[in-house]
Amino acid sequence: MNKTTLLARIVQTLEDDVEVLRRAAQTAYETATAEENIAENKYDTLGLEASYLATGQARRTAEIRQALLTYQQLIMRDYDPARGIQISNLVTLEDEQGHQRMLFLGPQGAGLKIGEGEQVVTVITPRSPLGQLLIGKRVDDEVSLQVAGVAQVSIVIDVV
Structure with missing residues (x-):
């Protein structure tokens, strides 16, 4: 998408x-x-x-x-590797089991799910724990988020 x-x-x-x-x-x-x-x-x-x-x-x-x-009013910006992930970037993460998920880093509207089937994009914001971790990350960077005491590790595989 x-x-x-x-x-x-x-x-x-x-x-x-x-x-x-x-x-x-x-x-x-x-x-x-x-x-x-x-x-x-x-x-x-x-x-x-x-x-x-x-x-x-x-x-x-x-x-x-x-x-x-x-x-x-949002101005969509292309991914700039020098700045890393910013608002309006579409990010694809892959977890340790090889499952991929697409996230849109938006200014608001956290939790919206757009799309169907395997093309679902979840909107997150920089205020969310994952959003905070993603700001400034680049392709091939790792993000680790503690959920219920268990570390969930994902790799940034694509950013648009």
């Missing part, structure tokens, strides 16, 4: 997520403000719970909108 296509798919995924969350927040708001959900006693908390849910969903929508704006 090339980076231009990847960026377009990240933007589309974020746009879809914003719309889904917007509708969910609207539904929660309507539930929170519905006349039939006015508390009849101190134990009747449906309206209050819906209000908390609407607030959380509105906050999450704002976060995704910010990520969307960031990706819409």
Whole structure:
């Protein structure tokens, strides 16, 4: 998957997520403000719970909108071996068993999975432990990450 296509798919995924969350927040708001959900006693908390849910969903929508704006303005840079891995690089790692995975080092949107089958790209950020390790690395460098007390070692085999 090339980076231009990847960026377009990240933007589309974020746009879809914003719309889904917007509708969910609207539904929660309507539930929170519905006349039939006015508390009849101190134990009747449906309206209050819906209000908390609407607030959380509105906050999450704002976060995704910010990520969307960031990706819409992202300048894709080619890999520069002198600088090593930076934001907007597409990285392929291979573990000790020979399994490969593709990661896109993005400014936001950690955890997004773009693609299907063996062409899945996972978005990570420099704030993640793996993202921190990858910044400045080059092809053939090794990265070792402790997960649940076990070292997971991978080799950078390709960077675009």
